[in-house]
Amino acid sequence: MGKNINEIKNEALKELESVADVNSIKELSIRYLGRKGIITQFLRNLSNLPKDERPAAGKEANHVKIFLDEQFKNAIKRLESKSIDSGLKIDVSLPGRPSVQGSMHPISEITRQICDIFTRLGFSVVEGPEVETDFYNFEALNIPKNHPARDMQDTFYISENIVLRTHTSPTQPRTMEKQDPPVRIIAPGKVYRCDSDVTHTPMFNQVEGLFVDKDVSFGDLKGILTMFIHQMFDSETSLRFRPSFFPFTEPSAEVDIRCVMCKGSGCRVCSQTGWLEILGAGMVHPAVFENIGYDTSVYTGFAFGMGVERIAMLKYEIDDTRKFFENDIRFLRQF
Numbered sequence: 001m002g003k004n005i006n007e008i009k010n011e012a013l014k015e016l017e018s019v020a021d022v023n024s025i026k027e028l029s030i031r032y033l034g035r036k037g038i039i040t041q042f043l044r045n046l047s048n049l050p051k052d053e054r055p056a057a058g059k060e061a062n063h064v065k066i067f068l069d070e071q072f073k074n075a076i077k078r079l080e081s082k083s084i085d086s087g088l089k090i091d092v093s094l095p096g097r098p099s100v101q102g103s104m105h106p107i108s109e110i111t112r113q114i115c116d117i118f119t120r121l122g123f124s125v126v127e128g129p130e131v132e133t134d135f136y137n138f139e140a141l142n143i144p145k146n147h148p149a150r151d152m153q154d155t156f157y158i159s160e161n162i163v164l165r166t167h168t169s170p171t172q173p174r175t176m177e178k179q180d181p182p183v184r185i186i187a188p189g190k191v192y193r194c195d196s197d198v199t200h201t202p203m204f205n206q207v208e209g210l211f212v213d214k215d216v217s218f219g220d221l222k223g224i225l226t227m228f229i230h231q232m233f234d235s236e237t238s239l240r241f242r243p244s245f246f247p248f249t250e251p252s253a254e255v256d257i258r259c260v261m262c263k264g265s266g267c268r269v270c271s272q273t274g275w276l277e278i279l280g281a282g283m284v285h286p287a288v289f290e291n292i293g294y295d296t297s298v299y300t301g302f303a304f305g306m307g308v309e310r311i312a313m314l315k316y317e318i319d320d321t322r323k324f325f326e327n328d329i330r331f332l333r334q335f
């Protein structure tokens with residue numbers, strides 16, 4: 001038998017050292033390990049050996065076969081990764097890749113704008129719980145059990161006396177309980193009602209306002225709200241106060257603004273009326289002051305509550321309030 005297996009192995013390794021491209025290594029591999037390769041031939045020729053030498057020689061030859069196969073494969077891998085490396089030329093003068101940034105949700109953006117305007121007018125921002133007691137949500141606001149006003153604010157009951165708040169108005173008694181006048185607060189937050197259609201979602205956002213001091217009048221309410229609307233929309237937007245009813249204010253008003261789309265000539269958005277209802281407001285009812293222990297002969301105040309989605313729909317010209325909560329990234333990216 002010609003060369004022994006170790007000589008063959010060493011020759012193969014030597015040849016491998018002298019080649020520098022993938023194809024040559026592949027050829028080398030075929031020449032040694034292929035069907036007619038040197039090692040394959042060697043294994044075949046083992047049958048010529050005396051019977052008792054065959055197992056040991058076969059084992060050794062197989063080891064060499066596996067070893068060389070590994071060496072060839074590793075060499076190919078090394079060459080391939082090297083060529084990837086050398087292809088990666090780093091240009092340090094290139095600008096960095098910007099990381100993808102989210103944007104403010106339109107409702108958060110409008111809430112922030114509302115709060116900004118009122119904080120500039122001297123109001124501070126407070127928050128109240130979304131899971132509220134019947135007392136703060138209704139009773140303290142002069143809405144006793146069985147009062148018809150509860151009908152319009154059907155809500156989700158956690159238990160008989162614990163509800164998901166139907167409006168941000170409970171922040172009024174909660175604040176007044178803790179603090180003596182003067183009170184000047186704005187309270188944004190989520191509220192809940194059993195409602196669902198194009199203009200109503202079971203959860204929506206409101207901003208509550210409360211101003212209590214000596215000699216606060218309806219004129220102050222009008223002044224503050226006019227200033228707010230002029231800053232939120234534009235200074236040409238006129239306001240209209242319509243008499244209304246809320247159990248916690250007296251007198252009460254619903255406030256409309258001149259339609260921001262058609263400027264009053266009548267369109268689909270304002271149902272051809274030229275006006276858009278934007279918030280509820282009024283002078284704090286003495287019963288509310290009495291409930292929390294303010295002296296009604298000294299203090300008066302006004303309150304108002306507005307829907308954030310309504311304002312966002314008008315500012316961004318959106319016709320379906322449900323779009324705010326579907327979390328469609330194509331919608332949200334526009335803000």
Ligand code: DAH
Nearest residue numbers: 167169280281282303304305
């Ligand atoms: N809480 C009322 C609602 O959700 C809105 C409201 C009306 C708030 C008059 C007030 C107010 O503070 O004075 O329908």
